[in-house]
Amino acid sequence: MDNLQILVAAPVFNLQLLVDGVLIGSVFALAAYGMGLVWGVMRIINIAQGEFVMLGGYVALHAAGAGIPPLATIPIAAIVLYLLGWMLYRAVLFRLVDRDLFTSILATFGLSILLQQIANQVFGANVRSLDSGLGTLSFGDGQITVAEIKLVAFGAVLVLGAALVLFLKTSRLGQALRATAQNAAAARILGIDTDRVYAATFALNAGICGAAGALVAMTWIIHPYLGLTYTVRAFMIVVVAGLGNLPAIAASGAALGIAEQYAGFLLGTEFQTAFLFSLLVVILVARQLALHRQRLYLK
């Protein structure tokens, strides 16, 4: 807690933490939006969400290693993960639709361990990051610095979010997707091929996570074991913001990003993960107590 004095003595550091938090939070929000999509349409909580982010990062890393400009690796990661998501749906996930939530949680948890261990074997356990080749902006005599890539990532998230909303609202598949989310049986009766919708939803989610992963590799670090932290972040954001409510998801993502920046700065990096998972427990308990109060009121 020694750093608390720094924050009080030099308030400008707060601004630095806030800016960093909002920028990194936008990437969390992207993964959370994908999780909300799968949860809402397929009624599956995908624990392997973070592994898609991690794999997207590795795809970007290797594409850049092959000579592709770093920023162009973002769509490549999205496409590769889209295909992976499609294959995983055809192999495993289609069996989990309509099963109870415990089965899908445990199965996707197994999938997450599987992907994490394959990444560990194939890419090695080292912490890696991708140099975007962009510079750093500084404001206020160098007291606040913002890596340009973080701004680019923020912009990319805004563009992707807008594209997704447009896709869901206007396209034929997007409408089918929303119809399936509202009532799968009715959608089937009206001639929607829900199996195809589920496959598209899951693949789309994996693609979104892949893009997010490429951004994570450029703005932060990746290693095979960081998947679960992204899953938990996405889950927290969705629990707080609700499924598919994009402005609320963006706001919760920013809030989570800021909270993590402060926690990392004040508690030290060794408690950063502990903070994240404790926050998950606190949020769920708070939600439970709020619901319980409503239930008592109903009695």
Added chain:
Amino acid sequence: MSLRNPSSTSPLRAAPVADGATRIAIYVALVALSLAAPFLFQGIVTQLAFLWLMILFALTWDILGGQTGYNSFGNVLFFGLGCYAATVVQRDTHLPYFVALAAGMGLSALVALLAAGVLGPLILGMRGQYFAICTLGLSIAAADLFAGWEFVGAGSGIVPALYPGPVDERNRFFYYVLLALATITFVTFRLLYRTRFGAAINAIRDDEDKADAMGLHTTRYKVAAWMLAALFLGLAGGPVAGLVGFVDPRDLAFAGATFGVWMVLMAVLGGKGTLWGPVIGAAIFHATQEFFWTYLFGWQRVAMGILIVAIVVFFPLGIMGGLRARWPQWFGEVVDEAARPARADEGGVGDERVA
């Protein structure tokens, strides 16, 4: 839902597979084999001791996961607390070894009970998926908190007192301690599942709202079931720490990616919600796992991931559940369609009673 076993009321009772005498003979043979095992298989005493730990893990997971319908991914929390509590007592009290171990196990039990008693009312009110993910968060948060806490050695772990004797003797001693703990757990649950308590937690699993409406204090039952699981998990912490000789926060005490998932998987593999299912599942799983570790070195965790997905997706009923669906008469269930109670269509394979 009838809470009685239909076999006790039906006139057309199918002959059980094993009659009383055979059943007793099987039990005696199992006990004799368990007692003699450390001398018969001297090279793998540690692995055999871990087999009993796995059986204990699967059984304690099943009381909440299978019998009550609340799937916890964080039961390893209590085991970890047990490991640390027992080791800290051994480190700081300077008592003779066995006294310190006993005192440590006592403290472990208290700490685990307390943790379940405090956390239970807060998070057992949650339903289904929220409970599952909350418990997952709890166990990982605990691992990271202990990995950053200097008093318990932080990330480099903590070393329990050294066993006063040769390694072989130590392994045998802890084998019998873990055997005793697993047996006590099994017998306790076997007796408990036949009481009103067992009926109540099964009612919660089958339809919690209905159970609530019938006047059961559902949260109390759930917390009690969780505390019982925590008690045995906490007790197992001290012996395992002594057997391994080193407590690592992430790889032993709060090993969510191994023990934490395995306990769920073993119960599902054997058949959750049955008494023998977790025992059989643990035995098969433990053998498979040792096989993977020996012959697939490096890729063993990949194989484990595939195994998890395969079991959950293709084999959700587990071994006992599958046998029960295929040959219900083995489980004392009425097979004559005409003699079936009228409401039998309500109960599918999902509502296993104690087999």
